[in-house]
Amino acid sequence: MSASYFFLLSDPNVQYVALGAMLLTGSSALMGTFALLSKKSLVGDAIAHAVLPGVCLGFILAGTKEPLWILAGAFLTGALSVYLIDFIVHNSHIKEDTAIGLVLSVMFGAGIVLLTAIQKTGNAAQSGLDQYLFGRAAAINRQDLLVFGTTSVLIMALVIVFFRSFTLLAFDRHFAHALGFNVKFIQFIQTTLIVLAVVIGIQAVGVVLMAAILITPAAAARYWCNSVKTMLWLSSAFGMISGLCGALISYAAPAMPTGPWIVVVASVIAFVSLLVAPEKGMLSRSLRQRRLQQTIAQENLLKTLYKLGEKNEDFLHERTAQEIMRNLKSARPQKLLRQLLKQGYVERNNNHWKLTEAGYLRAQRIVKIHRLWELYLTTYMNIAPDHVHDDAETIEHLLTPELEKELERQLGYPSTDPHQSQIPYRKT
Amino acid sequence: MDYAIEIHDLTVAFDRKPVLWNIDAHLPAGKLIGILGPNGAGKSTLIKTIMGLIPAGSGYVKIFGQPLKEVRKRVSYVPQRETIDWDFPVSVMDVALMGRYAHTGMFGKLRRADRDIALDALRKVGMEAFANRQIGRLSGGQQQRTFLARALAQRADLYLMDEPFAGVDAATEKAVITLLREMTTQGKTVLVVHHNLQSARQYFDHLLLLNTRLVACGPAPEVFTPDNLRDTYGGNLTLLTDVANLMHQEQHPVRENKLQQE
Numbered sequence: 001m002s003a004s005y006f007f008l009l010s011d012p013n014v015q016y017v018a019l020g021a022m023l024l025t026g027s028s029a030l031m032g033t034f035a036l037l038s039k040k041s042l043v044g045d046a047i048a049h050a051v052l053p054g055v056c057l058g059f060i061l062a063g064t065k066e067p068l069w070i071l072a073g074a075f076l077t078g079a080l081s082v083y084l085i086d087f088i089v090h091n092s093h094i095k096e097d098t099a100i101g102l103v104l105s106v107m108f109g110a111g112i113v114l115l116t117a118i119q120k121t122g123n124a125a126q127s128g129l130d131q132y133l134f135g136r137a138a139a140i141n142r143q144d145l146l147v148f149g150t151t152s153v154l155i156m157a158l159v160i161v162f163f164r165s166f167t168l169l170a171f172d173r174h175f176a177h178a179l180g181f182n183v184k185f186i187q188f189i190q191t192t193l194i195v196l197a198v199v200i201g202i203q204a205v206g207v208v209l210m211a212a213i214l215i216t217p218a219a220a221a222r223y224w225c226n227s228v229k230t231m232l233w234l235s236s237a238f239g240m241i242s243g244l245c246g247a248l249i250s251y252a253a254p255a256m257p258t259g260p261w262i263v264v265v266a267s268v269i270a271f272v273s274l275l276v277a278p279e280k281g282m283l284s285r286s287l288r289q290r291r292l293q294q295t296i297a298q299e300n301l302l303k304t305l306y307k308l309g310e311k312n313e314d315f316l317h318e319r320t321a322q323e324i325m326r327n328l329k330s331a332r333p334q335k336l337l338r339q340l341l342k343q344g345y346v347e348r349n350n351n352h353w354k355l356t357e358a359g360y361l362r363a364q365r366i367v368k369i370h371r372l373w374e375l376y377l378t379t380y381m382n383i384a385p386d387h388v389h390d391d392a393e394t395i396e397h398l399l400t401p402e403l404e405k406e407l408e409r410q411l412g413y414p415s416t417d418p419h420q421s422q423i424p425y426r427k428t
Numbered sequence: 429m430d431y432a433i434e435i436h437d438l439t440v441a442f443d444r445k446p447v448l449w450n451i452d453a454h455l456p457a458g459k460l461i462g463i464l465g466p467n468g469a470g471k472s473t474l475i476k477t478i479m480g481l482i483p484a485g486s487g488y489v490k491i492f493g494q495p496l497k498e499v500r501k502r503v504s505y506v507p508q509r510e511t512i513d514w515d516f517p518v519s520v521m522d523v524a525l526m527g528r529y530a531h532t533g534m535f536g537k538l539r540r541a542d543r544d545i546a547l548d549a550l551r552k553v554g555m556e557a558f559a560n561r562q563i564g565r566l567s568g569g570q571q572q573r574t575f576l577a578r579a580l581a582q583r584a585d586l587y588l589m590d591e592p593f594a595g596v597d598a599a600t601e602k603a604v605i606t607l608l609r610e611m612t613t614q615g616k617t618v619l620v621v622h623h624n625l626q627s628a629r630q631y632f633d634h635l636l637l638l639n640t641r642l643v644a645c646g647p648a649p650e651v652f653t654p655d656n657l658r659d660t661y662g663g664n665l666t667l668l669t670d671v672a673n674l675m676h677q678e679q680h681p682v683r684e685n686k687l688q689q690e
């Protein structure tokens with residue numbers, strides 16, 4: 001497959017298509033990032049659908065599929081939808097999501113009516129107008145490329161110039177306003193650029209799926225980073241990859257519309273991100289969860305050894321695995337013991353196990369936190385002493401050293417817990 | 429006496445329903461000033477109106493004797509924490525740097541000196557070690573201190589803070605109030621929306637008690653009286669609420685002379 005795609009790329013027509021699709025998806029992903037961060041994803045969808053009547057009007061006025069007329073018409077109705085939504089929200093009691101749904105369906109409905117009417121006229125020039133529904137990148141020619149290129153460069157340049165303003169507007173609009181930033185102007189530029197990105201995108205992707213192209217790469221990028229700048233880079237890279245793959249697939253199989261393929265590729269990227277991204281991804285989360293559970297089980301075993309030691313006041317006493325098992329609720333104590341041995345918290349002497357110095361200190365800390373927390377709950381929260389144990393069982397594994405210190409300080413280094421057990425402190 | 433803020437006969441309405449009636453108050457410069465009042469009293473609305481974020485229905489506000497837009501750079505605002513999107517991909521340092529935008533504007537370059545100032549502000553609130561942390565991964569107290577650092581980095585003369593102690597641990601609250609005190613000794617004016625009556629008495633030099641209308645405004649020992657507190661917190665102002673609801677239903681203008689304009 002890679003060989004045939006490589007072959008495809010040497011064809012200049014394919015180069016136009018691939019480059020065009022990448023410019024479109026890359027620049028719309030930039031604006032999609034700000035749409036997502038401003039929680040305006042749905043507005044992107046409304047714009048995309050509202051572009052259709054504009055496409056038809058442009059065609060009716062020009063009489064042919066003249067790209068500039070069509071783009072101008074699309075831009076006008078796309079922008080109109082944003083102001084309509086704003087107008088409805090400010091002048092009625094209709095909520096924003098309802099207003100968006102309303103404008104979206106009315107505008108899209110009008111577009112479909114116009115499209116059907118045009119098709120009924122039998123005008124030969126109209127054939128292919130319905131491609132604006134799902135997009136056909138294969139039709140991108142040299143002239144289109146010039147338009148896309150210019151628009152993409154314009155969007156990129158303005159994103160650089162307005163980076164600070166767009167970011168602050170999305171993050172803390174009131175603060176931007178309070179600083180004296182011209183919030184209305186920034187909003188106007190941002191909306192214009194989003195509409196522009198949608199309008200040039202529709203030829204390749206179509207109005208139905210344009211919102212997905214706008215938002216999906218940004219949503220995928222969000223999983224990988226914690227900075228707006230990185231998010232912009234990643235999102236446009238994801239956008240371009242989807243654009244390139246989608247265009248090539250639809251070129252190789254001409255019956256395939258481009259839009260759906262770009263969306264499929266973008267969705268795969270988003271899905272993979274959701275799964276494997278570090279920190280925020282599902283795999284990494286469940287891995288962290290598992291590691292935490294393992295730590296808890298290990299610490300419980302250490303605690304058991306410590307408590308057994310408390311009884312005969314010999315914390316470093318050797319004990320058989322059987323004795324440990326009798327005092328510990330655990331499915332696999334042998335495995336835990338082996339793990340702790342590797343970590344250096346216990347030592348093994350044939351069938352006998354005992355805490356090392358490090359193991360003793362760790363166990364002591366856990367027991368201390370457990371008893372301090374029980375005391376904290378009974379004194380500060382007025383919870384009965386027989387109800388505090390379970391809560392302390394979880395907290396003991398969780399507390400950071402800072403919180404541990406704060407707890408000791410607030411309670412004043414008490415010597416016994418609510419059940420009269422000694423609270424052990426580390427000797428310094 | 430120098431006034432940091434003069435509020436003249438201010439009325440503010442949402443959708444024609446007044447939430448602040450005829451507020452008239454003068455707040456002295458160089459003082460730590462508390463705004464007290466129950467939930468929904470209009471405390472946030474008052475601050476936002478002072479900052480020009482909400483248009484006044486009638487009346488006006490002057491800051492350091494001038495209209496707000498002449499002195500914007502000298503005024504800093506810390507929003508209520510509920511209004512912040514804590515998932516937003518910005519770091520503690522990014523937030524502190526935003527304070528410098530007051531001086532660079534929308535397009536000006538952030539200089540090394542601006543970074544130094546932002547870092548210095550973080551140091552003052554003890555958040556230097558967390559400079560690169562995403563703001564969602566901080567405790568409540570740390571989050572509030574981050575926004576305080578943003579205000580400090582602005583190097584303003586007047587600070588308006590909406591509930592800076594909400595969701596904050598006792599240690600942070602103490603550290604912050606000490607810091608705010610220090611700022612007032614340097615001549616800065618600090619206005620704080622506060623919800624805890626017990627600590628209000630010791631924290632503030634000056635108090636403004638608010639419940640839709642102004643109950644009292646003056647030096648803390650004079651204003652902090654049982655009568656005033658009862659007026660602020662006790663007994664709902666049923667009549668006032670009824671009238672406000674009526675105005676909302678009838679879409680009645682806030683002021684008669686506004687009728688022609690609308």
Ligand SMILES: Nc1ncnc2c1ncn2[C@@H]1O[C@H](COP(=O)(O)OP(=O)(O)O)[C@@H](O)[C@H]1O
Binds near residue numbers: 465467468472473
């Ligand atoms: N954007 C808004 N639209 C309509 N009503 C609002 C808006 N913001 C606040 N209010 C109303 O104004 C009143 C005062 O709110 P607020 O100033 O937030 O009170 P506080 O900060 O004292 O708790 C409340 O009754 C609230 O419901």
Ligand SMILES: [Mg+2]
Binds near residue numbers: 471472508590
């Ligand atoms: Mg409030």
